[in-house]
Amino acid sequence: MLWNRNRTLWPMIAAPIVWAVHFCLTYWLGASSCAHLGSATPARIGIAIVTAIALGLIVFLGWRAWLRWDYRSDQDYVHDGPTTEDRRNFLGHAGWLLAMVSAIGVIFVALPAVFIRSCI
Amino acid sequence: MTVRAASALLLVSGLSACSGPQSVLDPAGRDAQVLASLFWVMFTGAVILWLAMNGIFLTVTRFIKREMSERKAETLIIGGGIVFPTVVLAGLLTYALAEMPRQRERGEGLTVRVVGESWWWRVEYLPDGSSEPVVSANEIRLPAGSRSEIELAANGVIHAFWIPALGGKTDMIPGRTTRMSLEPVTPGTYRGQCTEFCGESHAMMAFGAVVMEPESFDAWLRKEAAPADPPESPEAIRGREVFVTEGCGACHTIRGTQAQGRVGPDLTHLGGRTTLAAGILPMETDELVRWIRDPESIKPGARMPGYDHLDDARLRALATYLEGLT
Incomplete structure (x- = not known):
């Protein structure tokens, strides 16, 4: 089967995709707010909203990945066997780690909006 | 040279960058x-x-x-x-x-407009409330103790403006105006440098940066705004004749004279600057003679033609006139 939830890579890379979209939206909000409205406030509010949404999505995706990794039942972090379970655990494990990195990335990308209050 | 000697040399030359007029580690600004x-x-x-x-x-x-x-x-x-x-x-x-x-705060009071040329700096001072800029070149003077606004532009190619002793650097982009502000603290003479590769004489595109007490700065700016004093010594008067007959005024401005060219740097108070040819030569008669005779040999690609057809006496007279423009 082509779309098998234990084979597809999408759940694993979903969190980095959220990070990438958040990155683009942050830059777009900053540039358009300053160029068209002449104020950084709309951008800062917009960045706060997209950051909250992105972090919520990443937590959700990370939680799903954590469940697929199934670490709590077997404390296993080596998944190199040619079995469906290993494949599932591996994708979950990698997805969980990528969700952690994505969360850090989203926070770091949003941090300048906390400190910089003007367009200049 | 042994590896040990080479390493020692490298270390010493590296450490020498820790102080001096162009070092980020020897700050003179907030x-x-x-x-x-x-x-x-x-x-x-x-x-x-x-x-x-x-x-x-x-x-x-x-x-x-x-x-x-x-x-x-x-x-x-x-x-x-x-x-x-x-x-x-x-x-x-x-x-x-x-x-x-x-x-990135806005400056208060003084605004300095700087345009990057190939390979020198067009500088205009706009004190608070003034409409007419005071035109100068190749040197930035700022008052200590207040934040000045710096407006940056470029003519033809990209440059970048950096005075390491005073603050960070900002790109100068043709067709756009960028900005920064600087808050010098310690009066003194520092050095700035173009930090974006802009052509064959990029490394020769520097400038003197002088931080002055506010009162001295105001006095200096009033003097800088005034037209040039006429030459007094016979040699300087001969030098002014050479300046006129050689057509230097087609490219250079000396306020108070017929010379109103805008191609090259404003020379109204050239002798009052700390350096010559955009930060690369000391302001001395001999260096002025050398520069006017053959700028290309000092700054490759410079647009100013050489005046090597002038004899030594006329070159020296011209240099004396220019150096006297304080």
Whole structure:
């Protein structure tokens, strides 16, 4: 089967995709707010909203990945066997780690909006 | 040369950059002070991380020969390899970002407009409330103790404006106006440099940066705004004749005379500047003679033609006239 939830890579890379979209939206909000409205406030509010949404999505995706990794039942972090379970655990494990990195990335990308209050 | 001697030479030449008129580690402005302390904090952090990392490597490979338990190894890797660097980086990022708004604040009072040319600087001073700029070139003077606004533009190709002793650098982009502000603290003479590759004489595109007490700065600016004093000595008067007959005024302005050219730098108060030819020669008669005779040999690609058809006496007279324009 082509779309098998234990084979597809999408759940694993979903969190980095959220990070990438958040990155683009942050830059777009900053540039358009300053160029068209002449104020950084709309951008800062917009960045706060997209950051909250992105972090919520990443937590959700990370939680799903954590469940697929199934670490709590077997404390296993080596998944190199040619079995469906290993494949599932591996994708979950990698997805969980990528969700952690994505969360850090989203926070770091949003941090300048906390400190910089003007367009200049 | 042995490797040891070469390393020593490299170290000494590297350390020599820690002070002097063009060093980020020898700050004379409020922004540069912050950047220097930012550098030391980051550098100290990097040294501590390096020592800790290598210390751990050394400990686990040389001193603790017995096998480590899996749980302990995991804690070390996750704690030391993921959590610790993330926390340290977040701390350093927050510390650096918190400084950014102040560095980009608007200036108060004085605005200085700088246009990057190939390979020199067009400079205009606009004190608060004035409409007509005071035109100068190849030197930036700023009052100490207040934040001045710097407007930046470029003609033809990209340049970047940087006075390391006073603050950060900003690109100068053709067709756009960029800005920065500087808050000098310590009066003195510093040096700026173009820091974006802009052509064959990019490295020769520097400038003197003079920080003055506010009262001296005001007096200087009043003098800078005035037309040039007429020459007094017979040699300088002969030099002014050479300037007129050779058509120097087609490219250069000397306010108070017929010379109104805008192609090259304004020379109204050339002799009052600390350097010649955009920060690369001392302001001396001999250097002026050398420059006018053959600019291309000093600054490759310079648009000013050489005047090597003039005899020494006429060149020297011209140099005396120009040096007298204080």
